[in-house]
Structure formats: C-alpha cells, structure tokens
Amino acid sequence: MHELSVAQSMMSVALENAAANNAVKISRIELVVGGLSGVTPDSLLFCFQALREGTIAENAELVITVTAAIAHCAVCNSDFEVGMYDFFCPRCQNPVIPKGGDELFVKDIDIE
Amino acid sequence: MSRTIHIEKKILEKNDVVAARIRQRLYAENLVVVNIMSSPGAGKTTLLEETLKRMSPKKTIGVIEGDIATDNDARRVEKAGAAWVVQINTGGACHLEAGMVEKAMETMPTGLGLLIIENVGNLVCPSGFDLGDDYKVVMASLTEGLDKPKKYPGMYRKSHALVLNKIDLAPHVNVRPEDFTREALEVNPALKVFTLSAVSGAGLAQWCDWLTQLKKPAHA
Numbered sequence: 001m002h003e004l005s006v007a008q009s010m011m012s013v014a015l016e017n018a019a020a021n022n023a024v025k026i027s028r029i030e031l032v033v034g035g036l037s038g039v040t041p042d043s044l045l046f047c048f049q050a051l052r053e054g055t056i057a058e059n060a061e062l063v064i065t066v067t068a069a070i071a072h073c074a075v076c077n078s079d080f081e082v083g084m085y086d087f088f089c090p091r092c093q094n095p096v097i098p099k100g101g102d103e104l105f106v107k108d109i110d111i112e
Numbered sequence: 113m114s115r116t117i118h119i120e121k122k123i124l125e126k127n128d129v130v131a132a133r134i135r136q137r138l139y140a141e142n143l144v145v146v147n148i149m150s151s152p153g154a155g156k157t158t159l160l161e162e163t164l165k166r167m168s169p170k171k172t173i174g175v176i177e178g179d180i181a182t183d184n185d186a187r188r189v190e191k192a193g194a195a196w197v198v199q200i201n202t203g204g205a206c207h208l209e210a211g212m213v214e215k216a217m218e219t220m221p222t223g224l225g226l227l228i229i230e231n232v233g234n235l236v237c238p239s240g241f242d243l244g245d246d247y248k249v250v251m252a253s254l255t256e257g258l259d260k261p262k263k264y265p266g267m268y269r270k271s272h273a274l275v276l277n278k279i280d281l282a283p284h285v286n287v288r289p290e291d292f293t294r295e296a297l298e299v300n301p302a303l304k305v306f307t308l309s310a311v312s313g314a315g316l317a318q319w320c321d322w323l324t325q326l327k328k329p330a331h332a
Binding site for chain 1: 205
C-alpha cells in the first residue's frame with residue numbers, strides 16, 4: 001500500500017508532539033493499525049527505518065499493535081473477528097459487514 | 113528522564129482535515145463530487161468520455177484527472193465535452209491525496225453541475241485517502257477475473273457503487289457479469305451495481321441516470 005506516505009505522516013505527528021514537549025529524543029513510537037487498513041506492518045517498519053535517520057527518533061523503537069475487525073451476524077446473533085478476505089459468519093455462512101479494523105493512529109510516544 | 117506522551121492522533125489526519133475543507137466548500141456550492149477508482153486499464157477514461165458525450169449537453173461537468181504521468185486523459189475528456197478539466201500528475205505517487213485535489217480546485221469555475229475525479233489506476237491505495245468526495249465508485253472490468261472484489265476488499269467496502277465494464281467481452285472470458293456482481297455484493301451488500309460496456313454503450317443510460325440524480329449528502 002502507501003506505507004511511505006503513512007510513515008511520513010506518522011513521523012511528522014511524532015516529531016511535532018515531541019517538539020511541543022521540548023523532547024531531545026524519541027525512544028519509542030506506538031501505532032495502532034487496523035487489520036483491514038491495508039497497511040503492512042513490515043513495510044511500515046522498513047519505511048520508518050529509512051525516515052528516522054538524522055531525526056531525534058533515530059534510535060526509536062516502533063511498536064505496532066494490529067487490531068482486528070469485528071462483525072455481527074444478524075442471522076445467528078453472534079459477534080466474531082473477521083479476517084481480510086473472510087466476510088462471512090463462521091457458523092451460518094451469512095455475509096456480514098465488518099466494523100472497525102481500519103484504524104490508523106499514533107497512540108503514544110516515549111520521549112526524553 | 114523518559115516519559116510517555118499520549119497522542120491518539122490519526123496518522124492521515126492532515127489529509128482528512130483538507131478533505132473536510134473541500135467538502136465544506138463544495139457543500140456551500142451544492143456541487144456533487146464523484147471519485148472513480150479502479151485498476152489500470154479498467155476503462156475509467158473511456159467511461160468518462162462516453163458519459164460526457166451523453167451528459168454534457170444537459171449538465172456542466174468538471175473533471176480532475178489523476179495520473180502518475182502524461183496529460184493524455186485530460187485531453188481526451190476535454191474533447192468529449194468536459195466544461196473544465198485539470199490534470200494532476202502525481203509524479204510517482206500511486207493515489208491522489210486531498211491536498212492535490214484542493215490545489216487543482218484553485219482554478220475551478222463556479223456553477224459546475226457535477227465534479228468527477230478520476231483517481232490513479234490502483235485498486236489499493238486510493239481507497240485510503242479521503243478526497244472530500246461524496247460518492248466513491250469502484251470500477252472493474254470483466255477481464256480482470258472473478259476474484260478481485262475479495263482480493264481488494266478495502267476498495268469495494270468503501271465504495272457506494274460498482275461499475276462493471278466490458279460486459280461485451282463476456283462470451284470471450286470465463287467470467288459471467290452476474291457472478292462478478294454476486295462476489296462484489298458479498299464484500300459490500302450496499303453497492304449500487306451498474307453492468308455496462310463503455311465501448312458498445314450497453315448499460316450506459318442507467319449509469320448516466322444515476323449520476324444525473326445524485327444529490328449532495330446531508331452535511332456532516
């Protein structure tokens with residue numbers, strides 16, 4: 001996907017917040033990435049490693065939490081996690097519309 | 113000393129802020145915006161040409177063309193009857209972002225009846241960027257194969273309508289339009305589906321009727 005754009009936006013969010021808090025160093029950045037957002041964590045990490053050079057996040061660790069999408073089946077009234085390609089109720093095979101899973105945000109940063 | 117700063121800030125918030133600004137401006141002008149997305153070669157530009165030929169006598173239509181390079185598409189849609197066209201060359205980026213659209217709109221005249229954005233040909237990235245549009249349309253061609261809605265669910269989930277193009281090729285490919293439609297509806301049951309051939313003209317009338325009656329959604 002567009003991991004470089006995402007990584008650039010993530011870096012500017014982190015750097016702006018670090019500057020606003022007079023940080024000299026960012027040691028950790030935590031992201032929340034939805035399982036249906038289309039963003040690949042490995043690719044994001046690769047872009048991040050290129051972008052962090054020469055910034056105060058140069059030695060920062062990137063922690064990515066992947067969240068699942070949840071769907072509700074109106075036929076059997078159950079809630080369950082859905083994967084990227086599987087929008088069906090595992091019990092009754094009814095097609096469902098997933099909720100969530102498209103999150104993409106910077107949760108917090110550790111600064112010094 | 114180390115401390116944690118809680119942010120909880122959406123990574124693409126800057127894009128969303130610009131998209132909201134575009135939506136605000138166009139709501140005031142009561143201008144409906146349709147964002148058409150597909151893989152390369154599905155037939156977006158041909159569909160636009162045929163749509164403009166049919167609709168431009170009655171409706172003034174503006175077009176924003178997104179491509180990595182060349183202004184071929186802008187010239188084609190201008191010739192087909194677009195009242196205003198601007199070509200965005202992303203220079204390598206695989207999708208349009210709201211900032212590019214806002215900049216393109218600087219020269220847009222007032223009084224357009226419809227604005228159509230033709231996104232960069234790509235089934236993945238364009239779905240992630242809000243452009244301030246009102247209706248997202250995913251376009252597919254029968255020749256792409258039956259498995260595409262489920263392989264690219266993000267695009268299908270976020271769209272309001274599906275245009276299934278090249279149905280005139282159905283006898284030559286191993287995909288039936290009704291099967292493709294079923295696959296797409298399983299990913300997003302709310303999709304409004306148009307099966308058509310931009311080349312033969314079959315099904316174009318229903319598509320144009322839908323575009324003609326589109327209303328600005330209630331202001332968020």
